[in-house]
Amino acid sequence: MKKILVIxxxxxxxxLIDYLLKNSSAYLWQITVADVDKALAEQKINGHANGTAxxxxxxxxxxxxxxxxxxxxxxxxxxxxxxxxxxxxxxxFGKHMATASYxxxxxxxxxxxxxxxxxxxxxxxxxxxxxxxxxAMKVIDEIKHQGGEVTSFKxxxxxxxxxxxxxxxxxxxxxWAPRNVIxxxxxxxxxxxxxxxxxxxxxRLFTQTDVIEIVPYGxxxxxxxxxxxxxxxxxxLYSISTMLRGTLxxxxxxxxxxxxxxxxxxxxxxxxxxxxxxxxxxxxxxFLPNTKKTVKEKLKHLMKDEWDKDIEKMLDSLELFDDKxxxxxxxxxxxxxxxxxxxKWKLKENDKDMIVMQHQFEYRLPSGPDIQKLxxxxxxxxxDQHHTAMALTVGLPLAIxxxxxxxxxxxxYGVQIPTKKEIYEPLLKELEEHNIRFHEEHVQ
Amino acid sequence: MKKILVIxxxxxxxxLIDYLLKNSSAYLWQITVADVDKALAEQKINGHANGTAxxxxxxxxxxxxxxxxxxxxxxxxxxxxxxxxxxxxxxxFGKHMATASYxxxxxxxxxxxxxxxxxxxxxxxxxxxxxxxxxAMKVIDEIKHQGGEVTSFKxxxxxxxxxxxxxxxxxxxxxWAPRNVIxxxxxxxxxxxxxxxxxxxxxRLFTQTDVIEIVPYGxxxxxxxxxxxxxxxxxxLYSISTMLRGTLxxxxxxxxxxxxxxxxxxxxxxxxxxxxxxxxxxxxxxFLPNTKKTVKEKLKHLMKDEWDKDIEKMLDSLELFDDKxxxxxxxxxxxxxxxxxxxKWKLKENDKDMIVMQHQFEYRLPSGPDIQKLxxxxxxxxxDQHHTAMALTVGLPLAIxxxxxxxxxxxxYGVQIPTKKEIYEPLLKELEEHNIRFHEEHVQ
Numbered sequence: 001m002k003k004i005l006v007i008x009x010x011x012x013x014x015x016l017i018d019y020l021l022k023n024s025s026a027y028l029w030q031i032t033v034a035d036v037d038k039a040l041a042e043q044k045i046n047g048h049a050n051g052t053a054x055x056x057x058x059x060x061x062x063x064x065x066x067x068x069x070x071x072x073x074x075x076x077x078x079x080x081x082x083x084x085x086x087x088x089x090x091x092x093f094g095k096h097m098a099t100a101s102y103x104x105x106x107x108x109x110x111x112x113x114x115x116x117x118x119x120x121x122x123x124x125x126x127x128x129x130x131x132x133x134x135x136a137m138k139v140i141d142e143i144k145h146q147g148g149e150v151t152s153f154k155x156x157x158x159x160x161x162x163x164x165x166x167x168x169x170x171x172x173x174x175x176w177a178p179r180n181v182i183x184x185x186x187x188x189x190x191x192x193x194x195x196x197x198x199x200x201x202x203x204r205l206f207t208q209t210d211v212i213e214i215v216p217y218g219x220x221x222x223x224x225x226x227x228x229x230x231x232x233x234x235x236x237l238y239s240i241s242t243m244l245r246g247t248l249x250x251x252x253x254x255x256x257x258x259x260x261x262x263x264x265x266x267x268x269x270x271x272x273x274x275x276x277x278x279x280x281x282x283x284x285x286x287f288l289p290n291t292k293k294t295v296k297e298k299l300k301h302l303m304k305d306e307w308d309k310d311i312e313k314m315l316d317s318l319e320l321f322d323d324k325x326x327x328x329x330x331x332x333x334x335x336x337x338x339x340x341x342x343x344k345w346k347l348k349e350n351d352k353d354m355i356v357m358q359h360q361f362e363y364r365l366p367s368g369p370d371i372q373k374l375x376x377x378x379x380x381x382x383x384d385q386h387h388t389a390m391a392l393t394v395g396l397p398l399a400i401x402x403x404x405x406x407x408x409x410x411x412x413y414g415v416q417i418p419t420k421k422e423i424y425e426p427l428l429k430e431l432e433e434h435n436i437r438f439h440e441e442h443v444q
Numbered sequence: 445m446k447k448i449l450v451i452x453x454x455x456x457x458x459x460l461i462d463y464l465l466k467n468s469s470a471y472l473w474q475i476t477v478a479d480v481d482k483a484l485a486e487q488k489i490n491g492h493a494n495g496t497a498x499x500x501x502x503x504x505x506x507x508x509x510x511x512x513x514x515x516x517x518x519x520x521x522x523x524x525x526x527x528x529x530x531x532x533x534x535x536x537f538g539k540h541m542a543t544a545s546y547x548x549x550x551x552x553x554x555x556x557x558x559x560x561x562x563x564x565x566x567x568x569x570x571x572x573x574x575x576x577x578x579x580a581m582k583v584i585d586e587i588k589h590q591g592g593e594v595t596s597f598k599x600x601x602x603x604x605x606x607x608x609x610x611x612x613x614x615x616x617x618x619x620w621a622p623r624n625v626i627x628x629x630x631x632x633x634x635x636x637x638x639x640x641x642x643x644x645x646x647x648r649l650f651t652q653t654d655v656i657e658i659v660p661y662g663x664x665x666x667x668x669x670x671x672x673x674x675x676x677x678x679x680x681l682y683s684i685s686t687m688l689r690g691t692l693x694x695x696x697x698x699x700x701x702x703x704x705x706x707x708x709x710x711x712x713x714x715x716x717x718x719x720x721x722x723x724x725x726x727x728x729x730x731f732l733p734n735t736k737k738t739v740k741e742k743l744k745h746l747m748k749d750e751w752d753k754d755i756e757k758m759l760d761s762l763e764l765f766d767d768k769x770x771x772x773x774x775x776x777x778x779x780x781x782x783x784x785x786x787x788k789w790k791l792k793e794n795d796k797d798m799i800v801m802q803h804q805f806e807y808r809l810p811s812g813p814d815i816q817k818l819x820x821x822x823x824x825x826x827x828d829q830h831h832t833a834m835a836l837t838v839g840l841p842l843a844i845x846x847x848x849x850x851x852x853x854x855x856x857y858g859v860q861i862p863t864k865k866e867i868y869e870p871l872l873k874e875l876e877e878h879n880i881r882f883h884e885e886h887v888q
Binding site for chain 2: 194226264272274286
């Protein structure tokens, strides 16, 4: 009998908990779901005999430590910055741990002790990071196995809305943390192109986009992620000359989002007090010069040749020029914008979200000098606004890999991410049973 | 006999320490100058009989607390984030304290206890903040005394290089913390114009500038400071309809600085590793698309109609297109840019810096409905690169006000800034003896 503790019962934990409960009898698991909101935890357990819901405030050290000691494996679905205390407790008490988040400095610091104690600290085992690692490394290892060399790797991922639920001109609804969408790209994007480091600053990020086609899901705009460079190490691609990771949005989204950046509405570092006295129209007006023109005319003038009919339609759909009241009292421009978009871009009860991912490889085989091209693509459509493609693709890789570890399918300890064959091979195989299947295609 | 402790012996402390030593015999003061670098402290004391130099690491709690207990008044010339511990110690041990920095949350939290113990916590008593408060409040109080009402207040300040030392096309050399110059304006600038709140985001801040003339010092570009709004409270101008504070630079500076912003060179949130392998030219190239053009041509193309001959000359003066090696190994784009500018914009041994400040008041008197206009202007030129106008105008207000307090010229306790008449009146009077004199002029 293994005792598994899942901390955090939010939307992204739905598919994870479903999988664990479904397999609990076969593998003799007891599943505890802990959340500040006990009702939410109970809802996810849904009366299953092998599940227990508890209420927990993760910041209360004694409670957290007591609960962790009662389990064998801890899965944290909390925001990344909350993993540190849990990880330290796990290593102290000899428990394994898994998260879908990037390996933090705190996590890295526990690596040696965890290895000595034969404890697994699994990270980056969701969608992105997670499925991206697994599916990319499968192809990279196959190319290396043939004696080949990867010369270019571009990889794109987007969490979007499914075509059948796409009823706003942005082609976007929130299937994960809205705040991350609003602040996306701030800083400097870094990538490698033809052997040369390239940088894109935030003020130009959403104008320097590529078009990526993923059949049959359509064409998408891609903007560069902040960090593409660390993947050279992570994937062992030391002789690569092009390395780019990007985020996908429906076409037109990026050029319209650029209006918010130029206006100043995505800044999160300054607080606007008395926001409750403003409308979104007067907020935008406050960012524009005082002239006799209408707010929309002033905005057009600001954007010059970057303005077009698509953008106008997209901004209109947010009631930006309709004197819509701001209903929070204060906040950064980014928070005020998020407040509006959370209303406008909410997944409705029967809305389906969609995940699209594409890796583009270029490589050379020992058999000849020609560059080979291979695209590996994935599309997943969600069931409804609870069982989203996002929850499925974040939760399943974590649940499957925890199961594989507990069943002794791989023996790796310390900090691990799913770039190793013994982790990704059974993971990708089982994901296919859930219709999460990459389509690989040689291109010209 | 009063014992005064000055913590921090950097360039900005020079005039402060000179003043205290010069007056030490008359007022029976013992001056201790404490710095991590004892030689620097000794240099500032320069063998004066009433001065003692000591070495101190402010982060060692026991040392700091022991030293503070031995004094009656503590003046901190350290960076603002280091004042907190000192202030808490001062209040605990019953010592007065003064800084030239903005009132921090930590300082505010000590206000009540300091008042109860009759301790002064003087802040914002340098140049800006400091002399700006004093000189503005003098005019505001005079207008109020006549029953008048201030309808508009604009205030500009710049720490620049004196015309006779102005030998680079930017008209700029560093007379204070270079890092603050590089990062200036990041976030959202907020001000009040004709009764309406206005915002300017960083990506447009250096393009939306005003021209301010201060006779006989010349015409300057002014960009809006991040916070103009809190001055409404600080100056009690509750019925004002225009409130703007700005920073002055020589003409053309702002339009050229905007190139750095658009390029992405002022971002401080992302680290560029392997910078040591780059030149400034290849760094700029990395921020631009890969085409066959030269780096300068690509940059011209990026800036479109924002590019001109002035900008080209200013950028050329920094050797940006001459394959100049970057001599630090890694850092944010902002740090790499700062490294270059510290070399290019260094005050030379006999260079003089210059402070310019102008307040522009509009007000109505009970005698009539017409708007009156008054400008109050200041210019100060430094002696050399040690005795800068910056050090003089930061250090003297602090030294004079500490002297006035110790001599019983005002009795105010708790957190104070020089907006009160009993502080600013004797301060402005004595500053005139040092040729720091505002010129007031009614304008049409």
